[in-house]
Amino acid sequence: MTLFELNASVEAAPLYREFVFTSSPALMRMTRLAEPTAASTTDNSTTWLPPEQYAETVLKATAFACLYFTDEGDRPLQLHSVYSPAHPWQLVGGTMDKGERPWETAVRECREETGLAVSGLPRLLATVYGLPGAQWPYDTIGMVFDGGCLVDDYLSGALIHV
Incomplete structure (x- = not known):
């Protein structure tokens, strides 16, 4: 028996009951009575897949995280890319490593690309989503974090330019 805590609306509660859940009035606490198997179906013809099989059906995407810096005039700062002629100016950041959180990625990439320790x-300022295309076969999901304001004295010797 597996216990799930659900916060379901009055309208959604009947749906969970159709999937062989029983409910108690307190906190919409529901318990699945029977453990479905990969080959079994419930009375409403729902097929349960093992996690490995289900994982093959979900979205595949790469994730990135970056920092948005401004100068003292509140102008955005970017890096000049040496590897992307289509996008020559980019925010400080890069692709997430396995097991890394988005903020950790942004901080690591900033340190690697500029030497600046944030x-x-x-x-979080924004999230970005991109569909696959001719140049990249996966969806992309990105997080843009506030890097703050960099003072002019720092920028005079930095790799970051207006």
Whole structure:
């Protein structure tokens, strides 16, 4: 028996009951009574897949994280890319490594690309989603974090340019 805590609306509760859940009035706590197998189907013809099989059916995407810096004039700062003629100016960041959180990626990539060590709490500014295309076969998902303002004295010797 497996216990699930659900916060279901009044409208959604009947759906869970159709999937062989029973409910108690307190907190919509439901318990699945029978463990389905890969070959079994419930009365409503739902087929349960093993996790390995299900994983093959879900979205495959690469993820990236970057930092958005501004100068003292509140102008955005970017790096000049040496490997992407189609996108010559980019935010400081890169592709997430396996097991890495987005903020960790942004901080690591910033240190690797500029030598700048960013600290503090992450402040997410935007998320970005891209469909696969001719140049990349996967969806892309990205997070843009606030890198803060870099003062002019720092920028005069940095790799980052306006």
